[in-house]
Amino acid sequence: MSTAHAVEPAWDEVVDVLCVGTGPGALAYAICEVEHDADVLLIGGAEHDDPQTSEYLGAMTEDLRSDRPADLDLPIVRAEPVVAARGGRRDRIEPFIGSRLRDFSAECVTSVFGVLHTESDPAGAAVRTEAGDLLNATEFGRFRPGSDRPGPALVDWLDARAGELGIERDPAMALQRMVFGAGRVAGAAVRGPSGTRLVSATRGVVLATKAVPADAGWPVRPELRDTSFGIAIVRHTASRFGRVMLVAPADSA
Numbered sequence: 620m621s622t623a624h625a626v627e628p629a630w631d632e633v634v635d636v637l638c639v640g641t642g643p644g645a646l647a648y649a650i651c652e653v654e655h656d657a658d659v660l661l662i663g664g665a666e667h668d669d670p671q672t673s674e675y676l677g678a679m680t681e682d683l684r685s686d687r688p689a690d691l692d693l694p695i696v697r698a699e700p701v702v703a704a705r706g707g708r709r710d711r712i713e714p715f716i717g718s719r720l721r722d723f724s725a726e727c728v729t730s731v732f733g734v735l736h737t738e739s740d741p742a743g744a745a746v747r748t749e750a751g752d753l754l755n756a757t758e759f760g761r762f763r764p765g766s767d768r769p770g771p772a773l774v775d776w777l778d779a780r781a782g783e784l785g786i787e788r789d790p791a792m793a794l795q796r797m798v799f800g801a802g803r804v805a806g807a808a809v810r811g812p813s814g815t816r817l818v819s820a821t822r823g824v825v826l827a828t829k830a831v832p833a834d835a836g837w838p839v840r841p842e843l844r845d846t847s848f849g850i851a852i853v854r855h856t857a858s859r860f861g862r863v864m865l866v867a868p869a870d871s872a
Contacts, residue, residue: 628798630806631816634660637807639794640827644734646777646788647863648825651759651852653784660818662792662809665826669796675804676826679735679859683725689829690729691837693770695865696853698746698754719752720855727860731770731829734852734861737797737804738823743852749869756851756866763847770837773850773863797824828860 635657638649641664649661667673727733743757760780766772781787792811797804806819848865 627800628806628817628819630819632660633819633821634658635820635822636660637662637809637818637820637824638827639665639807639824640830641788641790642731642733642827642830643774643777644730644732644829644861644863645825645827646781646786647732647759647850648734648736648852648861649786649788650777650780650784651757653786654759655757657822659786660820661786661788662794663788663790665794666810667794667796671799672794672797675797675799676735680728682721683728685728685828687729689731689832689835690726691731691770691831691835693732693773693838693840693865694726694862695843695848695867696746696748696754696756696851697867697869698748698756699869701745701747701753720858723855724858724860727858727862728828730862731827731831731835732773732863733828735826735828736823736854736859736861737820737825739857739859743854745856746866753856754853755856756849756853756864758849758851758866760850761847762850762865763845764840764843765845767839767841767844768837769840769843769865771835774831776850794824794826 636652636659638645638661649659652659743755746754746756764772795808795810798806804824808815809818851866852861853864854861
């Protein structure tokens with residue numbers, strides 16, 4: 620697949636990040652980016668029939684069983700910040716473990732809180748989990764479920780926070796196709812009631828991996844009701860997949 624164009628498209632709009640999809644993962648990512656001073660466009664869904672876009676997304680999700688039912692669990696990561704060593708000894712290089720990265724990506728691609736980012740350079744802080752995994756967590760809020768079902772409580776929190784920040788998802792607009800240039804996804808063609816316009820996404824396009832099904836049977840987690848957590852987009856350092864997680868100190872179990 621060729622991803623290079625000789626001529627720069629005539630963009631109708633330029634944003635930092637284009638977030639696509641009705642799943643809460645896309646809304647969470649939009650909130651996270653706006654909280655970190657990015658210019659974000661959030662649109663309703665993906666209705667593309669473009670072969671190049673399908674090929675690109677298929678290559679990103681192959682072998683991840685993306686056709687599995689939506690996962691409604693809201694995971695907790697217990698971790699501590701990684702403090703960079705100074706002077707003298709060089710930091711230990713984190714080993715690349717392909718199977719662990721693949722497992723994490725598969726969890727993200729089936730989660731209603733998951734996202735796929737076309738770029739692989741996340742902002743945020745390095746954290747190390749109790750199991751020793753090195754992750755990247757971009758925290759963007761605090762959350763106390765106050766309910767036995769933290770999943771829908773977080774969806775409500777995201778909706779309320781988006782309203783406070785002035786973030787609106789336009790359900791009438793949908794991704795028509797990715798626009799490729801210079802070896803990367805440069806933006807997208809977005810279809811709406813008034814036609815199609817080209818949107819440049821200088822820091823990439825983010826797609827929700829799953830939407831919440833109409834008959835969602837949210838897991839019951841009464842032990843989380845009265846606990847305060849950080850809310851973060853969590854990724855492996857080498858992954859383009861991310862997932863909204865609740866973050867707690869490693870010794871808080």
